[in-house]
């Protein structure tokens with residue numbers, strides 16, 4: 001069989017998500033209350049999340065049913081295609097087979113709607129009227145705006161101010177889908193006002209915007225908060241990606257030696273890789289590699305520790321790999337994946353040696369993205385291009401070693417809204433950036449004490 005696109009029908013959309021918490025050797029360390037430093041219970045989280053999501057957050061049940069209403073919405077873009085990258089293989093002259101799972105066919109152009117629609121659904125079920133969230137470049141904000149519109153919820157998005165000013169088109173998309181978009185830091189919240197007092201020209205950061213959205217949700221009865229990555233329930237919803245990919249590879253008669261995903265907070269990597277790690281837990285040999293930028297290297301250079309999810313220190317403490325919640329990536333970094341931490345589940349698997357991590361500099365990332373666009377046609381999101389880089393490196397290594405190898409990577413989104421970053425690359429304006437150790441030490445000095 002020599003298909004280029006391996007397609008499933010809507011009938012083949014998986015009916016359950018895979019919960020890797022069921023297959024961990026040792027349980028996750030629990031989130032801690034930011035004040036008391038005691039493990040948080042469901043009641044602590046109830047002001048922020050609907051109970052159904054809190055239950056998923058702590059569940060250790062292996063398979064969790066996907067509601068029929070969600071399957072109906074998933075039909076708008078799922079199943080997503082799995083491609084065999086024959087033209088890229090030829091260009092690399094590699095004996096490796098390269099497959100990629102493409103999530104750019106969703107309405108928002110990335111994997112993020114896979115969880116956004118689920119979060120909107122459970123909130124709607126529990127009578128919530130409005131969701132508040134943060135967004136960096138706008139991928140998550142646009143996914144949640146769409147999801148809220150589909151379920152008749154209001155949506156307020158705190159958007160990192162520098163992106164609000166420099167990347168107007170995703171802001172437009174959120175507004176088309178009916179969301180209110182506020183540049184962050186804003187005068188709307190205490191957290192925002194405190195930052196503005198210190199620095200009226202603050203460009204904002206993801207951590208600050210999270211503080212604002214959490215405060216907004218916690219202070220209103222009709223509003224809850226929604227997060228696009230990092231949390232267990234988000235990673236759970238994204239496993240639809242890997243579950244489909246397994247069926248598609250089976251149709252192609254293949255199984256990956258290595259599964260590769262870009263890593264920001266961990267959701268697309270986990271979504272693709274975790275269903276394969278279920279096989280690994282059962283004794284099968286398969287590698288999983290999370291790829292991050294050298295400018296924001298939480299797994300490869302961060303510490304395993306309890307840390308806040310946001311800058312102001314309002315969220316529960318999560319045990320993760322972190323660069324410190326006050327970490328702000330350098331301004332010259334154009335490739336996204338700027339979050340200071342890694343999802344607790346990803347961090348746990350990394351600490352246990354179940355998965356690998358790799359950091360790549362941004363010029364090599366854009367070089368790979370352009371090579372991919374010039375062979376396969378699709379324009380990768382800069383975030384996704386981290387996985388493209390690592391996949392190409394694996395394929396080149398296979399060539400050097402003269403070994404066959406099957407590579408699966410996640411193409412988590414398209415780059416149609418990211419052409420300014422491509423312009424900068426093509427104009428030779430991007431620089432590689434290795435974080436100096438002092439910068440990491442300085443950020444880590446602000447880690448909270450967990451005991």
Ligand SMILES: *Cc1c(COP(=O)(O)O)cnc(C)c1O
Nearest residue numbers: 139229264265266267268383413
């Ligand atoms: C948000 C985003 C990422 C990074 O987030 P994760 O939670 O690590 O998946 C990667 N790729 C695309 C296209 C994104 O929009």
